[in-house]
Amino acid sequence: MTDRAPHPSPEDGWRKSSYSNTEGGSCLEVLDGHPAGVPVRDSKRADGPTLLFSPRSWSTFVAALGGRDG
Incomplete structure (x- = not known):
C-alpha cells in the first residue's frame, strides 16, 4: 500500500538511488x-x-528489481 506522506524537510537525510545519474x-x-x-x-x-x-511493500519492490540492469 502506498500513501502520500507528509513532506519531511530536505535536511532530514534523503538519499538518491545508486542508479541516479550525475546529469x-x-x-x-x-x-x-x-x-x-x-x-x-x-x-x-x-x-x-x-x-x-x-x-x-518497499522490500518487495526492491527485491523485484534485484535482477535488472540499470
Whole structure:
C-alpha cells in the first residue's frame, strides 16, 4: 500500500538511488528511518508529492528489481 506522506524537510537525510545519474536525469530519493514507512520522491521535484510505502511493500519492490540492469 502506498500513501502520500507528509513532506519531511530536505535536511532530514534523503538519499538518491545508486542508479541516479550525475546529469540530473531520472532520480529517485528515499528517506530511511521514517517511523511510518519508506517515503519516496522525485529529486527534481523535492517539494512535490511524496509516496509512502509500507516497509513490506518497499522490500518487495526492491527485491523485484534485484535482477535488472540499470
